Amino acid sequence: MDKIRLAAITAFGLEAVVKRELNDLGYEDVTTDNGWLYFDADVKDIPRTNINLRCADRVMLVMGQFEVLSFEELFDKTYELPWEKWITKDGRFAVKGKSIKSKLYSVPDCQALVKKAVSKKLCEEYDVEWMPETGAEFTILVSIHKDIATVSIDTTGAREGLFKRGYREKSMEAPLKETMAAALVKLSYWNKERVLYDPMCGSGTIAIEAALIGRNIAPGLNRSFASQSWPAVSEERWKEAKIEARKQIDLDSEIKIYASDISERAVKIAKENAIEAGVDDCIEFFVKDVMHIKEPMCSHGIMITNPPYGERIGDVSQIQNLHNHLGKVFGRDKTWSCYIITSIESFERDFGRKADRKRKLFNGDVRVDYYQYFGERPEDKQS
Secondary structure, three states, rough: OOOEEEEEOOOOOHHHHHHHHHHHHOOOOOOEEOOOEEEEOOOOHHHHHHHHOOOEEEEEEEEEEEEEEOOHHHHHHHHHOOOOHOOOOOEEEEEEEEEEEOOOOOHHHHHHHHHHHHHHHHHHHHHOOOOOOOEEEEEEEEEEEEHEEEEEEEEOOOOOOOOOOOOOOOOOOOOOOOHHHHHHHHHHOOOOOEEEEEEEEOHHHHHHHHHHHOOOOOOOOOOOHHHHHOOOOOOHHHHHHHHHHHHHOOOOOOOOEEEEOHHHHHHHHHHHHHHHHOOOOEEEEEEEOHHHHHOOOOOOOOOEEEOOHHHHOHHHHHHHHHHHHHHHHHOOOOEEEEEEEEOOOHHHHHHHHOOOEEEEEEEEOOOEEEEEOOOOOOOOOOO
């Protein structure tokens, strides 16, 4: 099969993180547009990117990109695309859509038209009157932005984006997505030679994602993807990608990650999740009220945490006191680097210090800030 074009979709604010991930995997010519990161690839890169990307939401197979000013144009240009190379005779395909700042603003009409165009093309190619849609799943996305339509197929799976690692069977309320947790670690100065601590760990996602990064365990090794059932992406391709990923795992480094929570139930769930992820040897979990922490456990550590906000906020004054306590314990220790994600706008005032850097992100639909405080570098180690 000819060269293909893939796109990694990511949350707002994480484009640079995902671009670095793609560069590290060897994809050099990566272009970014509105949360989509496009790159040229081969079929083997469908399994490779799905298995290895930590911070992207999903990987899309880009079928075509073109200007559309009328429904007739959308139908004709969609029909011209080589759907038969990917969708099987019995393939099940649904169409999702979105339209922003475009003449074709009716998303249901766009979805129906794309469905009709794909069906017509496949019926003609397979010489049938109708598509039975009893086989493999193909989710088509028509995304129109400023009159430019991108028509693609979701290789990851419509119901389970890349944040579904497979280890988190249980979680607390309003958990941080695995992809976002991995991004918080990637945006910090943490590496496997330094101590990491999450004093409000919940179901343990930040600690577990850090351990996966430290061990270099590919996040998609223990899950399945929609494109695994596509004949165009052979089972051999998936085997090769998994073998390659397993060879990169580091089981020798000593990794020191600590995670605590006031809730015994949360800590129990976090321990179970870490075992499921295969990184329980890297993390020490314990029950502790963050307000009872008097001083950091060591010097030159990294704190990354997700305090209550949004649905988890509770009493505002209690949250502000919590922020203030974090500032007194960790913020005043010049050797510690602190990274806190929250939607509370008074955070810097509560913490007692302006952040060295503040990054705007979106945790789901919630607009948040990632406050970054840089501590001193260890003298004998590179931070």
